[in-house]
Amino acid sequence: MRHDAHQRFYFRLALAKNISVAELLRTHSSAELTEWMAYENVTGLIGGERLDGLVAMLAATVANTARSKGTKAQPKDFLPKWDRGAPADWQQMLATVRAMNSRFGGTDHTIGGDRASTDAG
Numbered sequence: 001m002r003h004d005a006h007q008r009f010y011f012r013l014a015l016a017k018n019i020s021v022a023e024l025l026r027t028h029s030s031a032e033l034t035e036w037m038a039y040e041n042v043t044g045l046i047g048g049e050r051l052d053g054l055v056a057m058l059a060a061t062v063a064n065t066a067r068s069k070g071t072k073a074q075p076k077d078f079l080p081k082w083d084r085g086a087p088a089d090w091q092q093m094l095a096t097v098r099a100m101n102s103r104f105g106g107t108d109h110t111i112g113g114d115r116a117s118t119d120a121g
Contacts (some may be wrong), residue, residue, distance in 0.1 A: 009037060012047045052079055 013036055014024040028036075036046075044050050056075040063073040088096070098108060107113075 009040065012040075012045065016047045 010021050010024060010033075013033075014021045017024065019027075025033075040046050045053070053075065056078040059078040060073045060075045063078075067073065098113070101108060
C-alpha cells in the first residue's frame with residue numbers, strides 16, 4: 001500500500017464517506033472516482049492527512065507565539081510520521097512480540113519460549 005497512490009486514495013475517500021473500500025468501488029464509477037481524484041488534487045487531501053497538516057500549522061503558529069528568539073517552529077515539526085519505512089522482518093517482529101509479552105507478564109508457549117523449558121521437565 002505504501003507505493004500504491006490509488007489504493008491510498010480509495011481508503012481516504014472511503015473513510016471520508018464512511019463506507020468500505022469494497023462498497024466505494026462497487027458504487028462509484030471509474031469516471032466519478034477520477035473526478036474525486038481531480039477534486040483532491042485541486043483542494044488538497046481528503047480526510048485525516050489534511051487534518052494533520054492543518055493541526056500542524058496551528059501548532060507551529062502557537063509554538064511561535066510562545067517562543068523566544070531563535071529557530072521558528074515549522075508545521076513539519078508537528079506532523080506525525082505514520083509510515084516509518086519498510087516493515088521489520090519476521091525475526092524482528094517476533095522479538096518485539098516476545099518483549100511486549102514479557103513486559104505484560106505473559107508466557108511464551110512457542111518452541112524455544114520461556115514456557116517450553118519449564119514444561120519439558
